[in-house]
Amino acid sequence: MKFKMIAIAAGLGLALAAAAAAQTPRKGGTIRMTAPYGSSFTSMDIHTTPRAQDEIYAKALHRSLYIWDSTEGKPVLELAKEVTVSGGGLVHTFKLRDDAYFHNGRRMTADDIIWSYNRIMDGTKAYPGARFVRIIEGAAEVEKGQAKEISGLKKIDDFSLEMKLTEKVDPAFYFFTALTSIYPADEGGKEGFLQKPIGLGPFKFVEHVPGSRIVLDRWDRFYKPGKPYADKIVISLMGEAAARDVAFRNKEIDTSVLGPAQYVAYQADPNLKGTIVEVAEVFTRYMGMNPAFKPFSDKRVRQAINYAIDADLIINKLVKGKAYRATSWLPLTSPAYDKAMKPYPYDPAKAKQLLADAGYPNGFEFEWTTSQNESWGLPIVEAAIPMLDKVGIKVKVKQVETAVLAEVIRKGDFQAFIYSQATGPDPQASLKCFHSTTPQSACNYTNFKNTDFDKVIDEAGQTDEAAKRVQLLQKANALLFEEAPIWFFNYNKAVMAVQPWLKGIQLDATELTHQNVEDLWVDDTSPAK
């Protein structure tokens, strides 16, 4: 009996030890990721490209002042150890890391940050990150060529930096993407930089085979102790979903982004079901309505559209459940998302009544501009057409390429359009798109103007209390829902298949493919261990 007890205890001990070992990150091996949004990276100069595809490699190669923390659901300090706020919330003083080394072996100092931000504001170059850096006082002057250096950036010493902002905002939301990556001062401007980029990231550049892959090796002087775990990262360019599927099943890649059709197939396959990870990304899919088109200037018509389309049916049958029903503008993962909000129910009778009240008892016809996108394009429009027809609204479809759609929207050259737009992570910035002072070309695509809404947003921008700000943003969000300048369709459910041997995947709501790769590791069952 005693022996039996000892044996059980020993067995339990071994099992616990094995479980602990299984969770202990393993060093070495190669992580084989995919870049699924096209067959090339735009540029090896990450300051020049805002595309999601490019940030995949940039997360390994570069670092910004802040980084997205998926567990916290917000950006946190990365290249600084602490920040103190003064000057009525406008002055941020950063105590920088003194252990961050560029891949050329040089230690990062405040000069590198100042140089990088000045570079981004170079008015002759049109770097897309300028929209973030412009929040620093004096940055706009550099952009216009009226100053050589951003006056709001002050080096206190090598590892202390003062940043004075023009608005009371959280700079974390402005300086966490790769668009504001820190380059080694002067090196970034040199000819050879594009061929061999240097960053502060956990992996250093080895090779880029344009149109095929990028290879990066572990950077031994990375500032996070013991990280990165893997020796190497290979990011393969795989724009074709079917090819990715075969490669994933063949264990040639460790991650694969899934579309609606594959999502269903993977769920149905017992061998693949366990590989699925999903997250509600901060993207809202919607139909924008132009108030310059007479029927859409009436709130009742816009609401009628929301009642007339059975969004749940489209999500379940057409999008194959790979989306969450939108209950407002702010997405599920937004800190200001209001769980109490309910979506517009499918109610054609109410839609008809609203149309009649608005003076359109027989409906009307409008032109709906769309791309071919399977999740927020032509198939969705085609599914909605008979539903709208049922309440008397006729739709004329205008199909354009995705690149053209963005221009059409920016110029306001539409009656209605369907689109997917980033609605986070900063709820304040996202809602500010509907502020009457925001130009249509910036992001107020539906030319929304509402004084009550403006007041609430302004108040949210002024308050120092986080809880009160959230409350005000929720109020603004509810107001927007009531005004219905858009048809609230869905929030993207990003789905990725991850091989069982790849550990440490983060559910990044800003973009699931953007992994902090230093936290990833492969166990010894990986074919590339």
Next chain:
Amino acid sequence: MLSFAIRRVLQTIPTVLAVVLLIFVLFSVVPGSIVSSMGDDGRGPTDPQVVERMKKQLGLDDPVYVRFGSYIAKLMTGDFGTSFRTREPVTAMIAKRMWPTLQLIFAALAFAVAVGVPLGFIAALRPGSIVDTVSMVLAVSGLSMAKFWFGLLLMYLFALKLGWLPSFGYGDGGLKNLILPAVTLGVSPMALLARTTRAAVLEIMTADFVRTARSKGMSETRVVTWHVMRNALVIILTAIGLQFGVVMGQAVVVEKLFSWPGIGSLLVDSVLQRDIPAVQGTILVVVLFFLTVNTLVDLLYGVIDPRIRYA
């Protein structure tokens, strides 16, 4: 022959100029620009100030004739311009992608010639036989199959089921990674060459000089190898020359499917993102390549058949 070669080269100049003009006009009128494509993944609004600066920097607001003049002036010096996307010289971008495309095209055509020509010969030598029927069924299937679908089938069989070959990628540029994309790309020209060869051989087999050769007591093997094959080669060579252009066009799909880093995938991404200098440069290189191959084929006629003389 030299004067013929020079004449052929000179004849290509108007073609090249027409292509340059056509591409330029076409991409001047199509909607969308690199600026609008920057925000097409909806990650965030494109900053209006950045948009305006970018347009100015890239000369997108300049009148068409100014842009065309500037483009032609650069082209005369061999400068294809700078990519809107990567901000690299287009020539450098194409140079990096050219070798993988050439590898793929030559491998695809090698496969097509190695399989298609013998298949056509065998079919023609036994017209109406089971060999002929099977060969032609294969040829018609090869011509009808969509590249994308056929490529996926090959991936599924040889990578996933048999595990013999990698399903995608360039690897170190070796044969292992080349086989599947090359076979996918080569199956159409293989089918066409099989049918062309069969038709050519059947026609030549009934020619007077073949009958004369036979009546002189020449063995069938000698008739086929000496008379039939040699005469059929002119037709087959023409078909191969024309297939270079076709294959280069079809490489776009195959390169994308197999993540092959050639100029086909470069062209697709450049078109989608409206990287006009890259599109113009890539198409121009494809056209020049096609014209060069066809000129070489014209010159080869005389080598294969000495009766052909260049006026």
